[in-house]
Amino acid sequence: MKNIIIVFLLAAAILSGCTSYQQKEDPNEVRQDSGADGVEKEGKKPSAIGNETKNFLLIGVDSRGEEDSRSDAILLASYIPSGESIKLVSLMRDSYVKIPDYEYMYSKLNHAYYIGGKDLLKDTIEQNFGVQIDHTAIIDFKGFTKMLDAIAPDGIEVEVSSAMIDDMGLELDPGKQKLKGSDLLSYVRFRHDGQSDFGRVDRQQEILIELKDEVMNQFSSPAGLARFPEVISQALKYVETDLKIEEAIALGVSFLMDPVTDIETLRVPITDSFENKTYEHAGSVLQLDFEENSEALKQFLKAEKE
Structure with missing residues (x-):
């Protein structure tokens, strides 16, 4: 990886068509892989780019440009310019949380975005999990396919199953295949097998790492580095974000000076910290042990703040 903002935008792109971003194996285990509306709130200054x-x-x-949509994928990315890793936390969309000023008080986490957009979702996460969010980014299906085609125009090789081909209507043979934008969207969204959402999340991680390698290749040469500002500008076209282009470039320069080598991931809720429940107003939800999950999240992010 050669800059944080590209990874930041890629993560949003990969998650655009997916219900969640979880751990591949034991969700409690930290993995190390090699791997908006653009208007600031009144009175809030852009955060400085330093070592914090x-x-x-x-x-x-879950949209292709429509106004009404739900946040099917919710991810926190934590980065410190002088650090050696990016920490990614997947917040499950069906987590049963307290939504500020909501008539039923509690509902699914993704419902916060549906009724109040990014600001309400941000507030809900901050109040339920005790984390501070500095910037937001949103991407939909359309942005996903454009981003993927821009970063990996030749496609990415993946293992395609017969069930996946039949379900998504792909005109392919089972086995190793190179998929591009819209087909990659189908690939990461597939969940109609025994692995369900867990398999979907595995594929999200797989594609994120592959795209990270594509970005590395693009910026590994002097010619690639010279294209850096333009790539940032183009990437921002696909994402609705409150991050200014100057901030994005500053973060990228910082990243070039101290490259990150690892991506560490965590899923919330963690293993054995929730129950499956059903409520009339919310449907099937994940009833969290907030004390356990908040502590796990705090410990996971702690190293970045020391």
Whole structure:
């Protein structure tokens, strides 16, 4: 990886068509892989670019440009310019949380975005999990396919199953295949097998790492580095974010000076910290042990703040 904002935008892109971003194996285990509306709130100054931790809220929405949509993917990305890793936390969309000023008080986490947009979702996460969010980014299906085609125009090789081909209507043979934008969207959204959302999340992680490698290749040469500002500008066209282009470039320059080598991931809720419940107004939800999950999240992010 050669800059945080590209990884930041790629993460949002990958999550645009997906219900969640979880751990591949044991959700409690930290993995290390090699791997908006653009208007600031009144009176809030852009956060300075220094050595302090920056927390980004990445929101993938289930639309292709429609006004009404839900946040089917919710990810926190934590980055410190002098650090060696990016920390990614997946917040499950069906988590049963307290939504500020909501008539039923509690509902699914993704419902906060549906009724109040990015600001209400941000407030809900901050109040339920005790984390500070510095910037937000939103991307939908359309942005996903454009981003993927821009970063990996030749496609990405993946393992495609017969069930996936039949379900998504792909004109392919089972086995290793190179998929591009819209087909990659189908690939990461597939969940109609025994793995359900867990398999979907595995594929999200797989594609994120592959795209990270694509970005590395693009910026590994002097010619690639010279294209850096233009790439940032183009990437921002696909994402609705409150991050200014000057801030994005400053973060990228910082990243070039101190490259990150690892991506560490966590899923919330963690294993054995929730129950499956059903409520008339919300449907099937994940009833969280907030004390356990908040502590797990705090400990996971703690190293970045020391």
